[in-house]
Amino acid sequence: MAAEVSEQVVGVRELGAAGVDPDDLPDGLVVADETGRIVCFNAAAVRITAVPAALAVGRPLVDVLPLEDLKGRRWWTLTDPYGGLAIRGGQPERNLLLGGREVLVSARYVRDRPCGPVRRVVVSLRGTEARRRTERSHAELIATVAHELRSPLTSVKGFTRTLLRKWERFTDDQKLMMLETVDNDADRIARLIAELLDIARIDTGRLELRRQPVDVAAAVGRHVHARISAGQAADRFLVHIQYPLPDLWADPDKVDQVLGNLLENAVRHGEGMVTIEVAPATAKDDEKGTAVTVSDEGPGIPEESLSRVFTRFWRGSKRGGTGLGLYIVKGIVEAHSGTITVGRGPGGGAEFRFILPVGAPAYLA
Structure with missing residues (x-):
């Protein structure tokens, strides 16, 4: 022995x-x-x-x-x-x-x-517990997406069937309304499919970035303008840009996706003023790059939920959605070697802050 x-x-x-x-x-x-x-x-x-x-x-x-x-x-x-x-x-x-x-x-x-x-x-x-958790997560993903797809698909099928069978009975205005609804629901389906593809690429580490110079301040301006054009009150948005900003090489489409998701969350789930700040990362950030902060004046996110915000299927409220958006946002930011955090903003609402590091052109990276 x-x-x-x-x-x-x-x-x-x-x-x-x-x-x-x-x-x-x-x-x-x-x-x-x-x-x-x-x-x-x-x-x-x-x-x-x-x-x-x-x-x-x-x-x-x-x-x-x-x-x-x-x-x-x-x-x-x-x-x-x-x-x-x-x-x-x-x-x-x-x-x-x-x-x-x-x-x-x-x-x-x-x-x-x-x-x-x-x-x-x-x-x-x-x-096998880890594998079973993964399998349960995949099953939940399938169930969630199937549920979200059912509503727009039912609408598309219903309106197209009605138009095909009773075209002559409707006025031009009625036909236009139904076709616009079909178009909006088709866009919703396309977004869901895009989310699925993004999750698959993030989970397998195959999210491709097409880096080029990105003007984050201009991108924020476009998103705010689009919100106002869609009917949001102009005085609900406050934009602060601190120049000069460092040069940023990133994927402009992915940056737009991150900004769009954070603004959508602030508008849908928050209240009051939505503030967007763009500035160089500070010394306390411990990295060089461009920092973007999006905050609102709503009730904020409960302290006990902060650690789960960027996980799959987390929903801040019962106002719809797949609960996948912030998971994808985190994946995109980290694919750029950046960081994203969530906390409570000055107005008491949720505050999301992401930093994209100073990058080089793709052929130099």
């Missing part, structure tokens, strides 16, 4: 050469030596397998982790880490069964030299 404990200590020391305690790792870590006996069994592995470390260390890997694939075949027999192909470096993560429970398992074979004998087998174990 003393030899087993000594071997465990040596294994942990080797793994801790980089200053990392295996017990601090969030995933289960199991290490077997060249004889196939376990020399390291961290706290997460104990939690996932329900096997005490004292009973695992020193025993054969195949006995402590009797893994089977989903067809009931012994995984260690199939993979044969010590006697398999000498060029094999490990096994990718996959779903396996451990005592009838599903776990995510990956393995790496450590050799002293290429094609040499295996000196260590390093096994990573993860519970």
Whole structure:
């Protein structure tokens, strides 16, 4: 037993050469030596397998982790880490069964030299809770979007069917009204589809940016003008621009998307004056770039909800929406290597502040 404990200590020391305690790792870590006996069994592995470390260390890997694939075949027999192909470096993560429970398992074979004998087998174990949370999130996303699509699609279908069947019965003004409604609902559907595509790109790290010089002050002016043209009172918006602003290379369409979403939230969910400030980032921001602040004078966001504002499906009120807009905004800002925060503004309402760092042209970045 003393030899087993000594071997465990040596294994942990080797793994801790980089200053990392295996017990601090969030995933289960199991290490077997060249004889196939376990020399390291961290706290997460104990939690996932329900096997005490004292009973695992020193025993054969195949006995402590009797893994089977989903067809009931012994995984260690199939993979044969010590006697398999000498060029094999490990096994990718996959779903396996451990005592009838599903776990995510990956393995790496450590050799002293290429094609040499295996000196260590390093096994990573993860519970399936994270995957199930992801699956639930995807299911909720599908349900939310399906619900949001149903209303405009029903409207489009209803008006087009009515027009096709009873065209002659309507006046030109009635036809125009119905076609405008169809057009607006089609725009809403297009926005929902665009949100889905943005989420897919953000989640997979494939959000493309087409950087070029961006005049943020001019972009803010366009958005405010569009709001006023759509019927909002001109005195509801207050714009402050602090010149000179640093040069900004960013994706103008994505910057417009961020501004549009933040202004929409301020108008729809806030009250009173909507203030937009554009200024160089200050020393307290600890970065160089352009800072944009959008605040309102509404009730603000409850303190307990601030940490969830940028998560999927968060809604500040019951006034509709998918709850995906701010999640996308955060993804866009971070894709520009920027930051975004939320808090309480001077007028008591919500205050969103994002900073886009000083950037270089795409061909220099």
